[in-house]
Amino acid sequence: xxxxxxxxxxxxxxxxxxxxxxxxxxxxxxxxxxxxxxxxxxxxxxxxxxxxxxxxxxxxxxxxxxxxxxxxxxxxxxxxxxxxxxxxxxxxxxxxxxxxxxxxxxxxxx
Numbered sequence: 547x548x549x550x551x552x553x554x555x556x557x558x559x560x561x562x563x564x565x566x567x568x569x570x571x572x573x574x575x576x577x578x579x580x581x582x583x584x585x586x587x588x589x590x591x592x593x594x595x596x597x598x599x600x601x602x603x604x605x606x607x608x609x610x611x612x613x614x615x616x617x618x619x620x621x622x623x624x625x626x627x628x629x630x631x632x633x634x635x636x637x638x639x640x641x642x643x644x645x646x647x648x649x650x651x652x653x654x655x656x
Contacts, residue, residue, distance in 0.1 A: 571606040577615040590618040595625070598644055623648050 549555035573591030580587055597603055598621075610617050625648075 571602055571609075573617060573619075574606045574609055574613070574615065577610075577617040578613060581613075581615055588618055589616075590620065592620045592622055594622045595644075595648055621648075623652065625649075 573589055577589040580589060593603060610619075625645075
């Protein structure tokens with residue numbers, strides 16, 4: 547992780563030439579394929595809260611619900627939900643309804 551978002555290093559966003567498994571939608575495709583083949587293996591995806599701001603992530607979440615597929619999703623919430631912009635001062639603070647919802651989940655009694 548020391549090389550993330552550096553020139554010619556890890557990109558910090560889904561990038562197929564880094565890994566063919568580097569997208570939440572790929573997990574959905576694996577789960578759909580499993581279902582079509584009548585298998586019952588588990589498909590597990592990990593998505594970071596920062597990646598949740600992309601349309602690709604929302605589209606995959608909607609399709610998981612529509613397909614009613616058994617897909618185990620692990621949300622790595624490190625309080626990074628923000629608009630995908632940066633300034634000379636760095637990334638903006640986390641904002642929006644998704645950030646608020648994740649904060650409520652983090653603070654909910656166990």
